[in-house]
């Protein structure tokens with residue numbers, strides 16, 4: 395029965411691939427349903443990155459901080475399964491605690507999340523997780539799964555200047571911002587990201603700490619990251635197990651508490667906007 399079901403599923407998969415298209419996930423080697431070719435990834439990312447920035451408060455106006463975030467991301471990207479892509483790691487001036495990826499190598503992290511992190515290895519953990527989503531083309535797969543294809547094709551048509559095009563673009567931006575990946579994709583992004591961290595010489599414990607920080611924050615208020623990501627409970631468990639069984643001598647790898655403090659926290663603390671308007675005397 396199970397065999398029969400599997401056979402039916404694989405025949406369905408094969409037919410789906412024949413009629414629509416499939417892509418091989420470089421992390422797992424599995425074929426996945428994909429409605430559009432890899433060459434479109436960069437075009438989609440390039441088109442929607444400015445929209446996502448606009449929706450999320452724009453870039454943090456500090457070139458040194460941006461260069462630092464990007465340099466950590468580039469170290470991760472260079473050891474990934476798709477090192478040839480042009481990656482962009484951008485810090486957004488938004489108070490939410492969030493990180494997201496667009497197809498083609500556009501990766502964002504919010505100021506709210508940066509403020510909660512404490513080390514470079516934790517930042518590398520978030521960027522490595524998002525890089526894995528890009529490598530596995532999870533955004534593209536999720537879009538295909540979400541049956542957003544009609545909207546997507548319409549939005550890809552060069553109609554951005556027309557009012558209708560602008561509406562579609564705004565809609566698609568919201569789709570990107572609220573996109574949920576499957577639990578399987580998330581697990582693969584966690585474990586794939588963990589691998590990239592170690593290859594880039596970062597202590598993988600940073601990813602576990604990030605989950606703990608987010609979990610702690612989530613007890614105070616629902617945080618945005620978990621509106622699109624699974625809860626961290628079992629993620630901490632499988633990440634800890636992977637670190638113990640797959641990697642040795644992790645203590646020698648970089649944590650970077652001081653680097654993170656001077657490159658990120660110092661700037662964010664000094665440029666905190668006052669919570670209330672100053673009272674006139």
Ligand SMILES: [Zn+2]
Nearest residue numbers: 575580583623
């Ligand atoms: Zn994710």
